Amino acid sequence: MLFFGDTCKPLFSCLSLGSRLSVKLITSTVQTRLFNLEEEGLLKEEDLGQWRRTHYSKEVGPAMADREVVIMGWVSSVRDHGNISFIIIKDMHGEVQVTAKKSEVGEQLFALAKEVKEHTSLGVRGKVRPQEKAPNGAEVVPAEIKAFSVAKKAAPFMTTGKSSPVGIDTRLDLRAVDLRRQQLGSIFRIRQTVVNAIREFLSRQDFIEVSTPKMIATATEGGAALFPIFYYDREAFLAQSPQLYKEQLTMAFESVFEIGPIFRAEPSRTNRHLSEATSVDVERAFADYGDVMALLERMIIHIIDSVKDRNKADLEFLEIAMPALELPFPKYSYSDLIDKLQEAGERIPWGDDISPQVMKSLQDERLNGFYFIVDWPTSTKPFYVKPKADDPKVCESFDLMYGPLEMSSGSTRINRKDQLIERMQKQGLKPDAFDYHLRVFDFGVPPHAGFGMGLERLLMALAKIENIRDATFYPRDIDRLAP
Known part of the structure; x- marks a missing residue:
């Protein structure tokens, strides 16, 4: 070993180039082997083999x-x-x-x-x-x-406790490990209960669960918030909503629902927006917006009762309580809220959308829980929403809110072809692009109504989640496409 010491550098320098390389290779191999011997221990990775769990x-x-x-x-x-x-x-x-x-x-x-x-x-x-x-x-x-x-590295964050001092982006980079955290485990067990409760409730109401295409030829609701994709030799889009398909399905099945992904190309960086979200979509024939509002609030009651019953340990760990609710939920007309906001000093004209920030200026305890905003301006809603017969500037529509956060949006739908075409043209849409939809209205589309509800938004409200990205397994937003 003295040969490789500092005192023998002149001897080492006298060796030929080939001898020097051989010495370096031998030295490196010996050092690597010594390092591996230090690292090797009794705990070896093994296959599952015949081992099977006997108990949880x-x-x-x-x-x-x-x-x-x-x-x-x-x-x-x-x-x-x-x-x-x-x-x-x-x-x-x-x-x-x-x-x-x-x-x-x-x-x-x-x-x-x-x-x-x-x-x-x-x-x-x-x-x-x-x-x-x-x-x-x-x-x-x-x-x-x-x-x-065998774990080769220490995780950059702890998996115990109700919160993490590490930023959400660091956690999302190792999302599979992040999901081992106790807090997220409780959140997603509550999510499972919510999904099961929705299916239970709607099945008892004789709804049929459906699946609709997620690759579509044209926009569902108009607008530019679409993700274009290549579909063989033509352009297509990821579906922003199953809206038109679920309306068509009421012709055959009357009452339908879907729990599935929707895609919105909205360049938003708020803590309540996702580019890919899960939507609970419900549509019922021979009903109007009043009927589906009553259905929705009863479904919310069933969801909350189910979480209370099945997630006691998770609620206790998260230190949260489910809201106490009574039927019917409070209802406020859009016009009345605009008047209240203007009285509170907000400069918001009739016809504008009501943002969460603006809603916070209203000091009303009834607005801290679930409530409906009804009868929105027709100009703010998609082409398929039915205007009121006695005042076409207002439509038969509603938003379900929880505090300032929108949970769901629904309406009575237009079921007559000529009225649909008129509404499309007013919104600058080309009826020819919707021919696949309009043609079914020649065959007796029933009067119908429905709603869509964001699953992640609902989970945010129930589990007191600050950032919607912690309400979904692998979030997609304007900045994140992996993992």
């Missing part, structure tokens, strides 16, 4: 004392207390504590347990033992530990 975390409790179990999950935390190590394994239902005491499990297994790192994918075979301080009042004493995938 929620099933491991004091009543299972002395029973052998196989648990699997990812390591959420590790605590080393010298001759005892605590490993918390998390699965889809919660956490289970693995306790490795040197005097109980033997030196080799104890040494292996001490090498376990957070986020490692792990399986443990062992016996259950009551432990009052452990999750569910029991722990697992390991007889065998199997690592399926």
Whole structure:
């Protein structure tokens, strides 16, 4: 080894170029091997093989004392207390504590347990033992530990706690790891309940769940907020709404709904906008906007009751309570709100949209929960919304609000071809582009009404989420196209 020391540099410099390269290669190989020996430990990655989970975390409790179990999950935390190590394994239902005491499990297994790192994918075979301080009042004493995938890096943020000091963009760069956070786990379990409750409620009302095309030939609602795509040899667009298709489907099925993606190319950077969102779209034949408002508010009640019943632990962890609601929800006409806003000093003319910022200027406790804004100016709504017969400047429309945030928008629809064409032309749209839709009105489209509701917006309201990007799994907005 002295040959490679500083005192022998003159000797090294006397070697030929080929000899020098050989020496450097040997030195590098030796150093790499020594580094690998230092890094190699007892914990090796293994295949699943014949191992299978026997119990989830929620099933491991004091009543299972002395029973052998196989648990699997990812390591959420590790605590080393010298001759005892605590490993918390998390699965889809919660956490289970693995306790490795040197005097109980033997030196080799104890040494292996001490090498376990957070986020490692792990399986443990062992016996259950009551432990009052452990999750569910029991722990697992390991007889065998199997690592399926060893974490190579420490995550740049913690997965425990109700909030993270790390910025949302850093978290989104590692979204799959971010979704392991307790806060997001609770949020998305609530989301699952919301989706299930919507399907339950509408199915009981004899609605049929449908699927509509997401690649379309022309704009659904007019405007330029569309994502163009190539469809073989022509231009197409990602659907901004299933609106026209769900209207057509009332001809055959009367009552239909869809829970699916919508795409809006709106260059917005607010905390309430997404370029790809999930919409709950509902349409019912032989109904008007009053009927579907009543349907929507009853659906909201069912959703909230379901979350209260099925997500008690998540609500407790998030420290939130579901709003107390009574039917019917308060209703305010657009014109009345404009008058109130003008009285409050807002310079907003009749016919303008009402922004969330403007709504905050109204000091009315009834506007802090769910309420409807009804009878909007016809000029502010899409071509398919039906104007009032006695005042065409106003249409049979509504927005469901939660505080200043819009949850849903709905209306009575126009079901006569000549009126549709007239409305299209007034909005500068070309009826020929909508021929595929207009032609069905020659075959008896029933009177109908419906609404669309943003799932992420609703989740924001119920789970008190500040940024809508935490209400969807992999958000898409003006700045983010990955992961």
